[in-house]
Amino acid sequence: METFLLISLGAMLGANLRYWIGVWAAGKLGTSFPYGNLIINLTGSLVLGFFMTLAVDRLLIDTRWRVFFAIGFLGSYTTFSSYTFESLSLIMEDQWLPGLLNLFGSAFLGGVAVFLGIILARAI
Numbered sequence: 001m002e003t004f005l006l007i008s009l010g011a012m013l014g015a016n017l018r019y020w021i022g023v024w025a026a027g028k029l030g031t032s033f034p035y036g037n038l039i040i041n042l043t044g045s046l047v048l049g050f051f052m053t054l055a056v057d058r059l060l061i062d063t064r065w066r067v068f069f070a071i072g073f074l075g076s077y078t079t080f081s082s083y084t085f086e087s088l089s090l091i092m093e094d095q096w097l098p099g100l101l102n103l104f105g106s107a108f109l110g111g112v113a114v115f116l117g118i119i120l121a122r123a124i
Helices: 002-029 035-058 063-077 080-092 096-123
Strands: none
Touching: 002 035, 002 063, 035 063, 035 080, 035 096, 080 096
C-alpha cells in the first residue's frame, strides 16, 4: 500500500506540473508546434538521468524516494505517449517537418538530456 501511495502522490504532482508547463508554453510560444511536450520530455529526461544516477550510484537514496520521484512524479510528468500522438497528428495533417522534428527531436534530444543528467550527477 505504501508503494501505491508514493506512486500516486508523485503522479499527481507530476501531472499537474506537466499541465502548467504545457499551458505556459502554449501561452508563450504558441500552439503551432507542441513546444510544451518537447520541453517536458527534455527536462524530464535530464532530471531522470540526473536523479537516478545520484540515487543509485552516488547517494544510495532510499528506494521509496525513487518510487515516488522516478516512477510517480517523472512517470506522470513526461509525455511520450502524448508526444507520439501529436507528432503523428501533425504528419497526418501534411505538416511533415514539424511532425518529424518533434518525433525524432524528442527521442534523440531526450537521450542527450539523459546523458547530460548522468554526467552532471557524476560531476558532483
